Amino acid sequence: MKALRLGTRRSQLATAQSRGVADEVTRLTGQPVELVEITTYGDVSRESLVSIGGTGVFVSALRDALLAGEIDFAVHSLKDLPTAQPPELALAALPPRADPRDALVARDGLGFEELVMAGGAAGPARIGTGSPRRMAQLNAWARGLGREIDTVSIRGNVDTRIGYVRAGELDAVVLAAAGLGRLGRTGEITDLLAPDAVLPAPGQGALAVECTAARPELVAQLARLDDPHTRIAVTAERTLLAALEAGCSAPVGAFADLLADGQTVTELRLRGVVGTPDGAQLVQLSTTGPLPASVEEAAAVGRQLADEMLAKGAAGLMGERAL
Numbered sequence: 345m346k347a348l349r350l351g352t353r354r355s356q357l358a359t360a361q362s363r364g365v366a367d368e369v370t371r372l373t374g375q376p377v378e379l380v381e382i383t384t385y386g387d388v389s390r391e392s393l394v395s396i397g398g399t400g401v402f403v404s405a406l407r408d409a410l411l412a413g414e415i416d417f418a419v420h421s422l423k424d425l426p427t428a429q430p431p432e433l434a435l436a437a438l439p440p441r442a443d444p445r446d447a448l449v450a451r452d453g454l455g456f457e458e459l460v461m462a463g464g465a466a467g468p469a470r471i472g473t474g475s476p477r478r479m480a481q482l483n484a485w486a487r488g489l490g491r492e493i494d495t496v497s498i499r500g501n502v503d504t505r506i507g508y509v510r511a512g513e514l515d516a517v518v519l520a521a522a523g524l525g526r527l528g529r530t531g532e533i534t535d536l537l538a539p540d541a542v543l544p545a546p547g548q549g550a551l552a553v554e555c556t557a558a559r560p561e562l563v564a565q566l567a568r569l570d571d572p573h574t575r576i577a578v579t580a581e582r583t584l585l586a587a588l589e590a591g592c593s594a595p596v597g598a599f600a601d602l603l604a605d606g607q608t609v610t611e612l613r614l615r616g617v618v619g620t621p622d623g624a625q626l627v628q629l630s631t632t633g634p635l636p637a638s639v640e641e642a643a644a645v646g647r648q649l650a651d652e653m654l655a656k657g658a659a660g661l662m663g664e665r666a667l
């Protein structure tokens with residue numbers, strides 16, 4: 345049988361998650377899969393994400409290769425995908441989501457509150473993250489404790505980021521737990537940040553399996569990896585993001601969780617937050633309702649919560665993201 349070509353970025357994280365999906369495709373369909381390496385501008389550039397136009401840069405080279413027929417399918421981190429889906433490409437599968445939470449990797453095994461109270465060597469604790477969403481919520485959390493922190497803008501791969509802590513340049517960094525999990529590095533996490541304190545990025549922890557919409561049999565084959573509950577939850581989160589007219593580098597957190605009655609999922613709770621990077625102003629809202637019966641219904645939940653957030657002044661806070 346001819347192998348399906350799975351295009352992947354070269355980074356350790358991208359390779360790890362592509363391998364996992366490749367194995368799952370083979371397990372479920374018996375179809376062999378080969379990995380094809382694609383270099384993206386986001387992998388070679390050292391400029392900040394904002395100056396190169398957001399995380400969408402990681403996605404476009406893979407999509408170009410899909411449309412050119414150089415690869416059969418691609419795996420993206422869902423949170424890096426723009427919310428507007430190009431009609432010529434299909435999100436064939438959203439596999440079961442991994443841990444959606446953000447994770448702290450701090451010096452001396454410290455948790456977030458311990459670190460904030462302890463401070464850094466010469467003043468407030470220095471915590472690295474390139475994400476305005478994380479900055480806003482971490483700063484707001486520290487404010488609630490009556491303390492200040494220094495959020496320091498960083499980027500780079502997982503090794504580089506954790507390296508700042510190991511080298512003593514930063515007291516901690518914040519990363520997605522799912523990414524650390526896929527790299528087999530959960531042992532380095534010193535605190536998993538509860539969504540009550542830090543809402544993850546919309547779609548965080550979920551992968552998206554994409555192929556051309558022009559190959560319906562391939563779409564159907566890949567769809568065997570799809571997890572309907574993941575699709576419902578992330579649709580609500582991503583529609584909230586889209587309805588706020590915010591991009592993937594905006595300070596927007598959103599998390600939909602499914603509430604179960606025994607073994608049966610009965611309700612969906614969607615929480616959203618927008619804030620200024622200094623955490624001085626946050627608009628945070630939550631809604632709980634019956635489990636949406638379709639992605640359209642899930643999208644409606646996201647739009648509704650976005651409208652409520654906009655009515656509370658969310659748009660004005662997002663304007664701060666240029667700073």
Ligand SMILES: NCc1[nH]cc(CCC(=O)O)c1CC(=O)O
Pocket residue numbers: 399421422423424518519520521522523524547548549550551
């Ligand atoms: N923005 C980069 C990015 N995109 C996806 C992940 C990994 C985890 C995931 O699937 O959400 C990460 C790293 C991070 O935020 O720490």
